[in-house]
Amino acid sequence: MRVRIGLVGAGGVGARHARTLAGFDDVELVGIADADPAACAGLAAELGIPVVDTVDQLLQASLDGVWLCVPPFAHGELELRAVRAGLPFFVEKPLAADLAVAETVAEVVAASAVPTATGYHWRHLDTVARAREVLATSSPRLVGLTWQDKVPPPAWWSTAALSGGQVVEQATHVLDLARVLVGEVVEVHAAAAPSSAPGRDVADATTAILAFASGAVGTLAATCTLAAKGRAGIEVAADGVLVELTETSLRIVRADGDEQLQPAVDGRLAVDRAFVDVLSGRPAPPGLVDYAEALCTHRVACAIAESVRTNGPVRVGASGR
Ligand SMILES: NC(=O)c1ccc[n+]([C@@H]2O[C@H](COP(=O)([O-])OP(=O)(O)OC[C@H]3O[C@@H](n4cnc5c(N)ncnc54)[C@H](O)[C@@H]3O)[C@@H](O)[C@H]2O)c1
Structure with missing residues (x-):
């Protein structure tokens, strides 16, 4: 069974994760969404995956997990939407531009059973x-x-x-x-x-x-x-x-x-491999930093x-x- 993953944020680091994930035999990269859809076009064409118009559409695509690769100021609502959808998420560091957003997300994540991982590779x-x-x-x-x-x-x-x-x-x-x-x-x-x-x-x-x-x-x-x-x-x-x-x-x-x-x-590859393993039902590898740990x-x-x-x-x- 292949793990179905969506990507939000097609900038520098989003492209890196997309290429890594696309190289895993057990992953199906389902689609990419970005606040600037034009930013996705080249990456989507390179990897042969669709651009999805909105994050909500992507979250409704029967995913097993979503990678949130957005800048620090864009955090908060995206993570909360993933948790509301019961969707495990990987989020790049830093968790936010300030502490308040990250503390709020951490509370919601802790109250859910949603697995998380962060980019502390x-x-x-x-x-x-x-x-x-x-x-x-x-x-x-x-x-x-x-x-x-x-x-x-x-x-x-x-x-x-x-x-x-x-x-x-x-x-x-x-x-x-x-x-x-x-x-x-x-x-x-x-x-x-x-x-x-x-x-x-x-x-x-x-x-x-x-x-x-x-x-x-x-x-x-x-x-x-x-x-x-x-x-x-x-x-x-x-x-x-x-x-x-x-x-x-x-x-x-x-x-x-x-x-x-x-x-x-290669820590940059291992961080993606680790969370894919979790999504596949395997135990969390030792290096994996979940949201609560990253918050510290x-x-x-x-x-x-x-x-x-x-x-x-x-x-x-x-x-x-
Ligand atoms: N772990 C690492 O070593 C590492 C390396 C590089 C970057 N990063 C982190 O990754 C994050 C992104 O960095 P980057 O260099 O890719 O930035 P970037 O500006 O190149 O790309 C960010 C992308 O996110 C999109 N975006 C912004 N707000 C959005 C929203 N609300 N919804 C959907 N898409 C949105 C932008 O349009 C852009 O395409 C930063 O927090 C950065 O620190 C981590």
Whole structure:
């Protein structure tokens, strides 16, 4: 039996998921809907699937699941419609541009039996599993998170009210890793270098101090002023070991030498495979991040954004409602 999937949002990441899903023998990609139907035409023609005029029409197409690949500002109603239709959904990160929308969706998802998954694909990397294993027995104390990047092409990205800003939209991947490797962040205190670019109100750079429940401390440093993506990753210093992790590399430094690894898993493919497996009735693979789990990461990112706005420390989860 093939899993029937619909796609909402035919932009950069929607196209990536569509091509991945179309490559799975056990998936039937039923149709694509987009607020701008013209945006779907090329992708639909490439994959030989129909453009569906409205999201509601797509949701009524006897689907087994829907992939929601829309920008941060477009979340909320789409997820609620999927839940009302009893339809499992995959949603790209971030969950929303702010916290209130994500908290509302999370409540509705929790009250339903609808399975969910999110686009935190780094969690599927075998290198993340190895880093987790090392740090589980060595008490992390100091964490460094970095996201050095350019301004991405979509126009909405440069308006903080639409994208959530760089920390919510991009650095959320490394905040998620910090939670996986070190545990919950309980308080943040952030500052930002305001935008120096006309027409962009997303900060040039953001830095934050993070306090973890375990007593570990950390920093986040993010900038979008580069011409191309620079370093994005996490460094964790623990008892006698340093772990340096990016999407493409893992280095574990101990007194007796270094261990260097590259992922054997393609996280971008694995994240789709994992949710298709769930929709096929197989157990959830370990890397799968459901909506409730992703919300915990989104709360940290939103707390950092709020700390910048209020110029003071913010307790994670105590803001944004
Ligand atoms: N996991 C990852 O590594 C990763 C990588 C890239 C992008 N993303 C995330 O994916 C999301 C989308 O990014 P993108 O680069 O594809 O953006 P994009 O602007 O290229 O595409 C978004 C598409 O969604 C459509 N859309 C907007 N509102 C809609 C609505 N209400 N209903 C239906 N369609 C709607 C737009 O018309 C557009 O075609 C962002 O949140 C981004 O952070 C994740």
